[in-house]
Amino acid sequence: MDTTIERARRGALLGLAAGVFCIQWDAFALNLALPQIRHDLDAGGTGVQWVVSSYLLTTGMLMLGAGRLADLFGRRRLFVLGLVVFGAASTLCALAWSLPALVAFRAVQGVGASMIMPAGLSLVTHVYAGHRPGRAIGWALGLGGAATACGPVAGGWLTEALSWRAVFWLNVPLTALAVLWSRRAAESRDDGAPRHLDWPGLLTATAGLGALALFLDRGSGWPLLPALGTPTAAVLLLVLFVRIQRDSPHPVVRLALFRNLPYVVLTLTGAVANTALVLLLFLVPLSLQSEWGLPADEAGAAFLAPTAAIALAGPLAGRVPPRRAAPVTAACLTVGAVALGGLAGAAALGRYELYLASAVVGGAAFGTANALTLVITQQIVEPGRAGEASGVTKTVITVAAGLGVTLSGAATQRTGPSQTGPSQTGQAALTALAAGCLATALATAAWHFRAARRREDAHASEDGTARPWPLRGRR
Template identity: 55%
Template sequence: MTVRSAASVRRAALAAVSLAMFCVQLDAFALNAALPRIGRDLGAGGGLPWVVSGYLLAAASLMPAAGRLGDVLGRRTLLTAGLAVFGGASLVCAMAPSLPVLVGARVVQGAGGALAMPVGLALLTRLYPPEGRGRALGWAMGVGGVATACGPFAGGVLTEAVSWRAVFWLNVPVAALAAGCAARAAESRDGSAPGKGPVNGKGLVAATAAVATLALCTDRGPVWGWASGRTATALTLLVALSVVFVRCERAAPNPLVSPALLRNRRFVALTAAGAVANAATVVFLFVVPMSLQGPWRLSAAGAGAAFLAPAAAMSVAGPLAGRIAPARTAGAMAGCLGLGGAGLCAAPAATSLTGYVLVATGCGAALGVAGALTLIATQAAAGPERAGEASGVTKTVITTAGGLGVALSAPATGTSLTMAGVCCLATALPLAAGARRGLPPSAERTD
């Protein structure tokens, strides 16, 4: 393969992954404001939250399997399949005649997103050389950050100007374009590498069921009540599935999550910090727009306009994070968590709208960089040979943490921001201490 053709293949992969991240992240946040209109159009009531929850639960539960399957079956193959599933499900969502059909299609959408996201990140890690890997991942994170930050505003505008169905119609050509770009990328798999043999089927099923149960608890716990019988039953099932998973992993010659990855202290520390960053980001994205319309008394359009500055700050965070050297990512993430946490704690005390927006913009930038660094740095820490496995684990952890962020966001008050800020600060301190002591910078040193 010539240098020019290799560069073309990499650009095609980057375009495919960036577009996939845009679709998946947009649909995670764009429909919250549209739920009342969906309820009126479809004559639905109590089942409306599952339009959002079904998508998130499916995405969270299938990501561990997707990353590992991509290593064995081929990352480009799974990325293309995930985009096809996502696009097809979006088409069904756009034409859904009833709430059950919409919820079912949203679950399939989440499954398609789960297939595409981890393997897409792993594909970039394998195709790009070390000197360009961080920037490529950063650009993909940046595109996903645009969708994350602008999703609620874009969903509200499309719902008011056209219809909530327009959100899904938008996905269809974008997913098709992404699949076309993915088809031009080179295939990448590590099924013949040591420890990368046939997938442990029993462990795969147990892990998927356990993560689905955990995601269900974090999503439905605030609704059911943490002390309710349904929550207790779900938690009991979670413990039982976790025990089954551990036993299957110990007996399997090729475990779903390799012991070497779990012994990688840098990977574990960065994934844990990323979980806190993602939970705080979800709180930020829910509470700040609501506060602009509540205490600050702006209209929906005015709140959207005021939130453009924080959204823009989050959107440029990915490319900025991609320029940070791998050896400095732990310290950089600690600093961003500290700045973001301080801003979240200070925001409720703002005495003017301008001050509130400025603090929110700083928070958006800091949390955006921390979130992008999570995926960039964990890929570097795990190494290319475990890229799919690592991305599956990291995406599962931070997605589930995002569900906890949703629980913290209700009710949407300054107290929620303060709690998220305290969590960020509490995480930043030990991470900064570990960075000063020198966490192992790569996958070669794991003990």
């Protein structure tokens, strides 16, 4: 019996790890294949960017609803469905005959990805309930995060040696293995909730998040009217979503979730960390080639160190107890802010060793903070609504990733055709983000110690040993 349960747990963990690997693989291996895709599919202008944008749009739109759907209809069921959709879409991407077909199949791939992460996180949380679920999620994120380390190098090698289609073909056997592993896990759902779906809330949230994701990903350079109208529509739709959730008897997201201050704090700090992490992941490999003059293969080899640090962050985050999550996250953001400053300073001074060391430290710091958000937020919410919580967290982090991509575009912008050093815009982006990380770290630390003081006073009051706060102006 114990062996069967352990096999079920291991299956869920390996399934989540494989799902994370596929998602990370697509993110980092595909970027290097875009030039060949443009050539092979005769994609002129910026059309090839929709290969990335269509995926991000569907993922960002649907992840919120997917988390609650997993709670209601089965976490394993939705996780397996996401893997099947992702694998099937990867097959179609590999067979794509034109750019519009590839863009459409990438959008379907994003639908699968939107189910994999929230359903997989909540599935592992329940399978390992009472048996260190944080460590299990940390190991799954670490194993899956290996794609972050090998993606740029292996993706470039596959594209040159075989074809960009090989990047998609690799997903097919991995998703098949993930399905086989995950089917060992016992099904779990929110048994106390009726199987009713808040369709008005779900559709409103999907439309609002879609408009926001579209603006963040494609809004740069838009004319004034759509540049103002799209984010305005997103805000209005999301405000309407909140009103619908307040009045709905079966909401997609219970507003009480946002009264869970530890959850809110960790989600917001995770969003800041992910913004910085995405900036670092896009900026460093491009800078190694454009600013430091490294060939593509040497730049990929040098980039292994920062990405390996990110991959190792998952198991490290899994060992942090929930009560220590806030101060550890604040420390990570502080170290990360210093690392971002190091990137800007090293580029300005021409110090390659300092630049690479800052990238490694920043990868480890932001990777740990990001993984902590995914690990700990699952442990501090009601078990029956773990999917809902993971959907909200992943949605916020995904929107933050869109902001990171926007900032990375600014950070790599040149002020002139002959400029070889870092642009003033890039320096400003790094400096502003470093300041934001430091401010978030200070606010998180202040909140944590204030909350700890209140808990101590409450415990002391129960024991009859509480002392009143000293009054100002009295000795």
